[in-house]
Amino acid sequence: MRAFSAARIWEMVRKEFLQLRRNPLLLRLLLVSPIIQLVLFGYAVSTDVHNATTFVVDQSNTQESRQLLEAMTASGYFRISGGSADPADMVSALDHGAALVGVAIPPDFAPQLHRPGGARVQILVDGTNSNSATVALGYAERIVQNFGAQLAITTPLGIDLRERAWFNPNLASRDYNVPAVIGSIILMVCLLMTSLAIVREREIGTLEQLMVSPLQPLELIAGKLLPFALIGLLDILAVTLVALAWFKVPLVGNFVVVLSGSVLFLLSALGIGLLVSAVSATQQEAFMTSFLLFMPLILLSGFMFPVTSMPELFHWLTLLNPLRHFLEIVRAVFLKGAGFDDLWRQFLALSLMGPALLWLAAGTFRKTAG
Amino acid sequence: MAFDVFRLLAIARKELLQLRRDVRSLILAFLLPLLLLALFGYAISWDVSDIRTAVLDQDRSATSRAFVDAYRASGYFSVRQDLERSSEIDALLTRGSVQMVLVIPPDFSERLGANRPVAVQALVDGSDANTATIALAYARAITRDYALETQLQGRLLQPPITTDSRVWYNEELLSRNMIVPGLIAVIMMIVAAMLTSLTIAREWERGTMEQLAATPVTRSEVVLGKLLPYVVIGLIDVVMCAVLGVWLFDVPLRGSVLLLMTLSTAYIIGSLGLGIFISAAARSQLLATQLAMLTTFLPAFLLSGFMYAIDVLPKGLQMVTYLVPARYFLVVTRGIFLKGVGADVLRVQGLLMIAFAIIGIALAIHFFRKELRT
Numbered sequence: 135m136r137a138f139s140a141a142r143i144w145e146m147v148r149k150e151f152l153q154l155r156r157n158p159l160l161l162r163l164l165l166v167s168p169i170i171q172l173v174l175f176g177y178a179v180s181t182d183v184h185n186a187t188t189f190v191v192d193q194s195n196t197q198e199s200r201q202l203l204e205a206m207t208a209s210g211y212f213r214i215s216g217g218s219a220d221p222a223d224m225v226s227a228l229d230h231g232a233a234l235v236g237v238a239i240p241p242d243f244a245p246q247l248h249r250p251g252g253a254r255v256q257i258l259v260d261g262t263n264s265n266s267a268t269v270a271l272g273y274a275e276r277i278v279q280n281f282g283a284q285l286a287i288t289t290p291l292g293i294d295l296r297e298r299a300w301f302n303p304n305l306a307s308r309d310y311n312v313p314a315v316i317g318s319i320i321l322m323v324c325l326l327m328t329s330l331a332i333v334r335e336r337e338i339g340t341l342e343q344l345m346v347s348p349l350q351p352l353e354l355i356a357g358k359l360l361p362f363a364l365i366g367l368l369d370i371l372a373v374t375l376v377a378l379a380w381f382k383v384p385l386v387g388n389f390v391v392v393l394s395g396s397v398l399f400l401l402s403a404l405g406i407g408l409l410v411s412a413v414s415a416t417q418q419e420a421f422m423t424s425f426l427l428f429m430p431l432i433l434l435s436g437f438m439f440p441v442t443s444m445p446e447l448f449h450w451l452t453l454l455n456p457l458r459h460f461l462e463i464v465r466a467v468f469l470k471g472a473g474f475d476d477l478w479r480q481f482l483a484l485s486l487m488g489p490a491l492l493w494l495a496a497g498t499f500r501k502t503a504g
Numbered sequence: 505m506a507f508d509v510f511r512l513l514a515i516a517r518k519e520l521l522q523l524r525r526d527v528r529s530l531i532l533a534f535l536l537p538l539l540l541l542a543l544f545g546y547a548i549s550w551d552v553s554d555i556r557t558a559v560l561d562q563d564r565s566a567t568s569r570a571f572v573d574a575y576r577a578s579g580y581f582s583v584r585q586d587l588e589r590s591s592e593i594d595a596l597l598t599r600g601s602v603q604m605v606l607v608i609p610p611d612f613s614e615r616l617g618a619n620r621p622v623a624v625q626a627l628v629d630g631s632d633a634n635t636a637t638i639a640l641a642y643a644r645a646i647t648r649d650y651a652l653e654t655q656l657q658g659r660l661l662q663p664p665i666t667t668d669s670r671v672w673y674n675e676e677l678l679s680r681n682m683i684v685p686g687l688i689a690v691i692m693m694i695v696a697a698m699l700t701s702l703t704i705a706r707e708w709e710r711g712t713m714e715q716l717a718a719t720p721v722t723r724s725e726v727v728l729g730k731l732l733p734y735v736v737i738g739l740i741d742v743v744m745c746a747v748l749g750v751w752l753f754d755v756p757l758r759g760s761v762l763l764l765m766t767l768s769t770a771y772i773i774g775s776l777g778l779g780i781f782i783s784a785a786a787r788s789q790l791l792a793t794q795l796a797m798l799t800t801f802l803p804a805f806l807l808s809g810f811m812y813a814i815d816v817l818p819k820g821l822q823m824v825t826y827l828v829p830a831r832y833f834l835v836v837t838r839g840i841f842l843k844g845v846g847a848d849v850l851r852v853q854g855l856l857m858i859a860f861a862i863i864g865i866a867l868a869i870h871f872f873r874k875e876l877r878t
Contacts, residue, residue, distance in 0.1 A: 261682075
């Protein structure tokens with residue numbers, strides 16, 4: 135057996151890039167797709183509520199009731215999208231989805247404010263989107279209560295809760311989600327693209343040609359994987375630049391930590407991609423298999439849904455998910471400025487998983503390819 | 505040549521035979537819905553509970569312990585650690601070993617006993633803004649209730665306004681009631697658009713599509729015949745999701761099943777047309793998958809209101825959502841499942857679904873011809 139040759143791997147990588155250049159649409163997609171994902175996730179993944187459409191039935195129609203509605207709209211959380219004197223219109227607005235919240239103020243609102251028993255305000259929320267509904271209901275109740283508290287001349291509450299959000303004082307969900315897109319993009323490029331590209335050669339029959347060339351199996355694998363690793367790293371840089379320049383996401387920590395984590399995570403992602411290509415005969419099979427893996431890897435990573443909210447069993451399962459560890463690294467570095475000392479567990483997990491997956495994949499690949 | 509249903513059915517039969525050999529496509533078509541239902545139904549939620557909390561109790565009195573117990577008893581906070589010094593807080597939050605730290609000042613019980621205001625600090629790891637917002641809301645409510653209780657000491661409170669809040673359609677605000685009907689729209693997009701874009705791109709890549717074109721069948725017979733098996737698969741998926749949703753996850757199905765199936769069929773046909781269009785535009789499977797992900801799966805997932813409200817998006821992206829068919833279909837599924845509304849309320853969405861189906865078929869037939877000419 136000849137020694138492992140860097141020159142041969144390099145030739146292989148060059149061939150891959152030449153091939154990629156012939157497919158300009160794909161090349162463009164490889165660069166545009168991360169940006170589209172970034173914009174989608176940056177803007178869409180947010181459970182913030184503001185300007186919730188609100189339908190008002192103000193039967194009181196007094197200065198007091200208008201002040202209450204004013205307090206609601208002034209908060210920025212609610213936007214009055216319709217009004218009527220007939221409660222039936224409110225029902226219809228909620229049924230049609232024209233309003234998320236309905237507020238009904240009864241005719242006796244103003245006089246009841248100063249009588250024992252107090253006034254009543256009805257708040258209806260469309261619960262079909264349980265997230266927005268929970269948040270909107272919380273805001274609405276708080277605003278009405280504060281409004282009432284201002285009217286009643288009572289002593290203020292004894293305990294004042296001073297809230298401070300560390301690392302993200304404005305509680306902007308974007309700062310949390312945008313850096314995480316790096317993880318989903320590496321996974322997309324390395325898992326989906328790698329597996330498809332390798333299986334394509336098998337389908338066309340060029341993989342056999344490569345097998346009979348003087349390339350050693352490991353060199354072949356390395357040469358196949360390296361271009362995608364490079365594209366993945368390029369995508370990371372592009373995403374980081376857009377995140378910092380456009381989304382103004384803070385990067386508190388050291389980017390070197392992110393890059394080191396990315397390289398380790400790349401190994402895992404490439405390993406899974408290679409494994410998929412080893413067990414797939416056609417591109418279609420490869421894609422189906424990748425997609426079936428892609429969904430749980432994304433959903434059980436803490437990307438969109440916090441790991442802490444998952445039941446115990448799934449909580450443990452996420453520990454086997456390399457994306458989970460990588461996202462913890464990325465987010466902690468971007469937002470908290472964490473370093474290697476804070477993140478050694480995540481780094482350890484990734485440095486165990488990456489080589490193990492690659493080793494397993496390379497073994498399976500050699501068996502099925504031969 | 506006149507349109508012939510028998511020829512159409514023959515094409516459909518050929519497609520079905522081919523599909524039966526294609527095990528992994530069938531796995532994706534039937535396993536993916538199950539997998540997603542299981543993940544969304546069992547594993548995933550935004551419901552925040554057991555927030556990992558550390559307490560720095562500088563007072564160490566019975567009152568301060570009672571205050572911390574109120575947090576514990578709420579079920580939202582799981583108090584894991586008792587801190588000695590404030591210098592420990594930084595490392596805990598940075599490492600993420602706790603999500604919130606409650607700091608009780610040394611004079612807590614003294615001031616509270618003397619009816620003087622006292623400040624308690626809630627330091628929360630804000631990096632996950634959603635969880636942090638919810639955690640702070642719980643903390644606020646627990647603190648207020650505790651303060652009220654100590655202040656009133658049994659007296660009755662007379663608030664000037666009481667709110668009578670009601671949640672409609674999803675009374676307990678369960679996220680699975682929101683997810684399951686929405687998931688149907690997303691799964692349909694995946695199965696219909698992604699599966700067809702791939703299977704048809706493959707026929708073109710291998711040249712078998714030309715063989716099909718050379719047989720004595722008309723274009724619309726080929727396209728419709730190819731679509732038919734996938735319509736059936738899609739409808740089976742809808743039924744599967746609906747049955748499992750209602751039976752396993754107790755999602756209410758309040759509206760008309762017939763209306764749901766009719767509009768689902770229209771939506772599936774439209775998505776399938778989109779899939780054929782993508783495969784014709786892409787010509788290669790590699791590209792078709794990427795295009796299908798970007799134009800069908802991601803928008804259906806993120807820009808349809810499936811998980812994230814459309815109102816919060818910037819104006820430009822909100823405009824884009826009007827082009828996402830899943831957005832309208834989601835109103836249909838949620839309307840029928842949760843609100844129990846009928847065709848009168850869903851008139852606009854229903855017409856849009858039918859329009860989507862017609863456009864989808866037209867696109868498919870048109871691009872099918874174009875591809876064969878070149």
